[in-house]
Amino acid sequence: MKANKLSIIGQSLPKIDAWAKVTGETKFADDMFLPRMAHGKLLRSPHPHALIKRIDTTRAAALPGVYAVITGHDLPRVKFGILPVSQDEEALCVDKVRMVGDAVAAVAAVDEETAERATRLIEVEYERLKPLMSIEESLASPDVRIHEYGDGPNVHKAVSLEFGDVEAAFAASHLVREDVFYFEGNTHLPMEQHSAVAHWGADDKLTLWSSTQTPHYVHRLLSKILDVPQAHIRVVAAPVGGGFGGKLDPFAHEIAACKLSQLTGRPVKITLTREEVFYVHRGRHPVLMWVKTGFARDGAITGMHFRSWLDGGAYGSYGVASTFYTGALQTVTYKIPVYKFEGARVFTNKPPCGPKRGHGTPQPRYAMECQIDKAAEQLGLDPADMRRRNLAEPFTKTANHLTVTTIGLGECLDRVVEASGWREKRGKLPPGRGIGIACSSYLTGAGLAIYWNDMPHSGVVVRADRSGLVAVLCGATDIGQGSDSVLAYVVAEVLGIEPKDIRVHPADTDLTPVDLGSYSSRVTLMAGNAAIQAAERLRARILDAVATKLEVGSDTLVMRDRRVFVDGDPDRGVSFAQAVVHAESRFGVLAFPGSYAPPKRAGKYKGGGVGPSPCYSYSACVVEVDVDVETGEVKPREIWIAHDVGRALNPLLVEGQVEGSVYMGLGEVLMEEQVFRKGVHKFPSMLEYKSPTTLETPEIHTILIETDDPEGPFGAKEAGQGPLLPVIPAVANAVHDAVGVRIDEIPISPDKVVKALELKRQGKAPRLGPEKLPLFTFPEPRMIESAFGQPAEAIAERPFAS
Amino acid sequence: MIVPVHKSLLEVLREDLSLTGTKHGCELGECGTCTVLVDGLPVLSCLALPVELQGREIKTVYGMADNGRLHPLQQAFAELGAAQCGYCTPGLLLTAEALLGDNPAPSRQEVREALAGNLCRCTGYTKILDAVELAALRMQGSGSRA
Numbered sequence: 001m002k003a004n005k006l007s008i009i010g011q012s013l014p015k016i017d018a019w020a021k022v023t024g025e026t027k028f029a030d031d032m033f034l035p036r037m038a039h040g041k042l043l044r045s046p047h048p049h050a051l052i053k054r055i056d057t058t059r060a061a062a063l064p065g066v067y068a069v070i071t072g073h074d075l076p077r078v079k080f081g082i083l084p085v086s087q088d089e090e091a092l093c094v095d096k097v098r099m100v101g102d103a104v105a106a107v108a109a110v111d112e113e114t115a116e117r118a119t120r121l122i123e124v125e126y127e128r129l130k131p132l133m134s135i136e137e138s139l140a141s142p143d144v145r146i147h148e149y150g151d152g153p154n155v156h157k158a159v160s161l162e163f164g165d166v167e168a169a170f171a172a173s174h175l176v177r178e179d180v181f182y183f184e185g186n187t188h189l190p191m192e193q194h195s196a197v198a199h200w201g202a203d204d205k206l207t208l209w210s211s212t213q214t215p216h217y218v219h220r221l222l223s224k225i226l227d228v229p230q231a232h233i234r235v236v237a238a239p240v241g242g243g244f245g246g247k248l249d250p251f252a253h254e255i256a257a258c259k260l261s262q263l264t265g266r267p268v269k270i271t272l273t274r275e276e277v278f279y280v281h282r283g284r285h286p287v288l289m290w291v292k293t294g295f296a297r298d299g300a301i302t303g304m305h306f307r308s309w310l311d312g313g314a315y316g317s318y319g320v321a322s323t324f325y326t327g328a329l330q331t332v333t334y335k336i337p338v339y340k341f342e343g344a345r346v347f348t349n350k351p352p353c354g355p356k357r358g359h360g361t362p363q364p365r366y367a368m369e370c371q372i373d374k375a376a377e378q379l380g381l382d383p384a385d386m387r388r389r390n391l392a393e394p395f396t397k398t399a400n401h402l403t404v405t406t407i408g409l410g411e412c413l414d415r416v417v418e419a420s421g422w423r424e425k426r427g428k429l430p431p432g433r434g435i436g437i438a439c440s441s442y443l444t445g446a447g448l449a450i451y452w453n454d455m456p457h458s459g460v461v462v463r464a465d466r467s468g469l470v471a472v473l474c475g476a477t478d479i480g481q482g483s484d485s486v487l488a489y490v491v492a493e494v495l496g497i498e499p500k501d502i503r504v505h506p507a508d509t510d511l512t513p514v515d516l517g518s519y520s521s522r523v524t525l526m527a528g529n530a531a532i533q534a535a536e537r538l539r540a541r542i543l544d545a546v547a548t549k550l551e552v553g554s555d556t557l558v559m560r561d562r563r564v565f566v567d568g569d570p571d572r573g574v575s576f577a578q579a580v581v582h583a584e585s586r587f588g589v590l591a592f593p594g595s596y597a598p599p600k601r602a603g604k605y606k607g608g609g610v611g612p613s614p615c616y617s618y619s620a621c622v623v624e625v626d627v628d629v630e631t632g633e634v635k636p637r638e639i640w641i642a643h644d645v646g647r648a649l650n651p652l653l654v655e656g657q658v659e660g661s662v663y664m665g666l667g668e669v670l671m672e673e674q675v676f677r678k679g680v681h682k683f684p685s686m687l688e689y690k691s692p693t694t695l696e697t698p699e700i701h702t703i704l705i706e707t708d709d710p711e712g713p714f715g716a717k718e719a720g721q722g723p724l725l726p727v728i729p730a731v732a733n734a735v736h737d738a739v740g741v742r743i744d745e746i747p748i749s750p751d752k753v754v755k756a757l758e759l760k761r762q763g764k765a766p767r768l769g770p771e772k773l774p775l776f777t778f779p780e781p782r783m784i785e786s787a788f789g790q791p792a793e794a795i796a797e798r799p800f801a802s
Numbered sequence: 803m804i805v806p807v808h809k810s811l812l813e814v815l816r817e818d819l820s821l822t823g824t825k826h827g828c829e830l831g832e833c834g835t836c837t838v839l840v841d842g843l844p845v846l847s848c849l850a851l852p853v854e855l856q857g858r859e860i861k862t863v864y865g866m867a868d869n870g871r872l873h874p875l876q877q878a879f880a881e882l883g884a885a886q887c888g889y890c891t892p893g894l895l896l897t898a899e900a901l902l903g904d905n906p907a908p909s910r911q912e913v914r915e916a917l918a919g920n921l922c923r924c925t926g927y928t929k930i931l932d933a934v935e936l937a938a939l940r941m942q943g944s945g946s947r948a
Contacts, residue, residue, distance in 0.1 A: 024823020
């Protein structure tokens with residue numbers, strides 16, 4: 001379909017669910033109240049690391065109003081985890097707790113208050129173990145083991161990959177820099193606390209409504225955890241009140257609600273408190289990073305060696321993927337001919353980390369973009385020009401075998417440089433004011449599912465009938481990003497109708513084809529492509545039937561403005577509803593499937609499954625800041641961001657994703673941190689866990705760049721995660737431009753700026769950041785030939801394409 | 803109606819009156835999500851006790867539309883994409899309504915200050931500020947509501 005013929009795609013339309021959201025009609029999971037519903041509560045461990053010696057629930061069970069009390073002994077003794085390689089969680093811990101907040105028992109009662117009171121009557125005897133609260137502590141304490149599995153004492157995963165000879169590249173370089181950075185962890189902080197309602201029916205079938213980003217994975221895992229066939233479980237995704245990666249795992253409250261419902265014969269709801277949301281976490285990993293990069297005299301990167309140590313917290317979660325992601329995407333922005341990556345994820349007695357917006361890539365992006373800024377300074381180059389010179393080539397492979405398609409990064413850079421007045425401002429701003437720049441890239445959907453299979457990643461059924469209504473059924477979850485609306489737009493475009501004529505059904509494992517979930521920025525591309533395929537199949541039948549009726553060739557017909565008519569002769573045609581009647585009369589029921597699986601492009605090496613994506617989005621960002629030299633406070637004045645989205649299916653929604661990403665990046669770089677003291681979360685509350693308000697969020701100038709990617713639906717790439725990435729290093733680089741100090745540790749809080757300024761005044765190196773690295777030997781690297789510069793396959797093999 | 807004295811306004815609205823349009827983000831007065839208007843002023847319903855509100859007018863998001871006609875703020879929030887996940891939206895709409903009742907033509911900075919107690923994690927606030935400004939313009943243009 002040609003761009004100039006599009007009528008829905010490219011329009012700034014309201015979301016299809018906007019009206020329900022502004023009137024309070026949207027029913028989130030906690031808004032469900034079913035007849036006879038009981039309310040559940042979890043009892044959580046107050047200790048970061050302890051053995052459970054005894055649990056006595058007698059007093060709790062005897063409390064009037066309590067329907068049931070369960071412990072881990074009431075569930076099948078099976079461990080689970082979102083990744084097949086990390087099956088290390090229990091919904092209710094039986095023998096051991098590994099963090100403050102681990103659940104040990106659950107209660108269902110007549111109301112929330114009674115359930116809460118009952119949890120306090122449960123007696124748990126613990127034998128406390130030494131808590132390990134940092135990467136260094138865990139590595140230095142091999143005698144204390146958090147888990148009995150992994151790649152060494154308290155080492156969950158250690159990886160080492162080398163693509164070409166980096167040492168030889170360094171030896172031939174004009175400049176080689178080694179820098180160390182630390183990125184403190186932070187959390188998603190969705191406005192909606194997780195909530196689930198379970199109903200185990202008298203027919204012995206289970207239904208779970210949950211605020212989850214991955215109903216399909218929850219469906220699979222519930223079957224294993226509860227030992228019930230998947231066919232007897234139905235998972236319905238409630239509208240999600242903010243996800244950002246925090247609702248991607250199966251959680252204790254979901255599992256406990258199911259079991260309690262079975263035991264009580266009542267629907268059971270469990271909604272987490274805000275404090276509990278901080279404990280379930282799965283947020284940004286704290287990562288310590290060492291990066292060594294070689295540069296030619298003109299700023300060209302000759303090779304890179306990147307090491308990361310991740311503080312994983314108490315469980316595996318998505319951590320193996322997170323570990324690989326800290327080393328995967330360095331290569332897709334700039335030409336890096338040879339590349340080496342070593343990473344290790346370490347268990348600690350803290351809430352488990354996992355995927356948060358950008359999953360594992362904002363930390364290395366911060367390190368890399370700050371190092372490039374330092375190198376540019378040393379080489380006497382403008383940081384924007386140096387980046388421009390290094391841009392990766394479109395339709396090539398990277399050193400680590402990732403296939404890159406379109407790249408709009410050059411245009412992104414040019415546009416933010418121009419819009420921000422970079423050339424007029426750089427080095428010419430008054431004292432205390434500075435300007436910084438950074439670039440980034442992100443996946444448009446993970447190339448592989450989290451469990452090995454040959455089935456579609458996204459499935460869509462488009463159904464039409466004589467009423468003229470078109471229904472779109474898809475297992476994807478709208479978490480606020482507008483994915484249901486995107487499905488309506490693409491189907492409306494193909495069928496020549498309006499989004500209002502389409503009803504998109506929310507994910508329901510009984511009714512909707514499987515979609516893997518709302519993560520890795522995959523839904524617009526994967527479910528969008530599946531929806532186009534399904535809609536085109538319906539379209540072909542409608543055109544066929546109408547052509548017969550009008551006695552014309554079907555290739556002479558167009559579908560537009562809710563009509564099917566002869567191109568150039570609008571009077572010769574029928575309404576869309578009438579066209580569906582013709583098609584239904586001729587072909588019977590009109591329900592057509594669409595399937596999508598990404599092209600098979602994974603690198604042929606172990607670990608090559610993390611990083612591949614159908615295509616990559618690109619962003620460039622310029623930030624102007626004021627730094628108060630007395631208080632150390634950093635105030636962003638204005639932000640310019642250009643994002644290569646392939647094609648903006650709805651510019652309004654894309655801008656919203658970009659602005660939201662920029663905001664979240666600002667929170668991470670300036671204030672947000674999930675930190676602990678004596679084994680306890682320092683501030684599990686929204687008041688003390690600082691996040692930006694309207695007053696801390698400056699004006700954001702968004703520029704959308706379109707590259708019309710051949711992999712995307714109507715050329716679209718992702719927009720929901722990538723634009724977060726460059727904000728963090730751009731702020732760090734702007735702080736340096738403003739006051740001449742390097743803050744090599746995130747967040748850049750006022751105390752760190754003040755300390756660095758004090759070092760500068762004393763004539764010491766004006767830098768604040770980690771001084772040493774942990775003692776750790778990475779495994780011998782797997783040696784793989786660099787694929788840098790090889791052309792992308794002309795036609796990638798994509799299953800279900802026809 | 804009769805409710806236990808220790809129940810918060812938020813709990814009574816949601817659990818006893820089934821008015822689930824009012825959401826909650828912390829139940830500790832930190833996030834602004836549960837904001838309702840009491841006699842036209844924004845109040846955090848999670849910290850308010852019904853026993854202290856006898857005879858007062860309480861307005862939730864359900865009270866904003868007028869006989870099925872959306873409030874200009876609701877219209878502008880929908881049109882401009884100011885509601886992403888939509889969870890903080892009812893609280894923000896009511897806070898904004900109180901602002902425009904008090905100051906029909908606020909500057910952008912005044913809008914920022916008025917909404918500073920309502921957290922939103924999705925939008926970066928930009929579209930929310932735009933929507934409040936658009937609604938204010940439309941309300942002034944018509945001399946009243948929409």
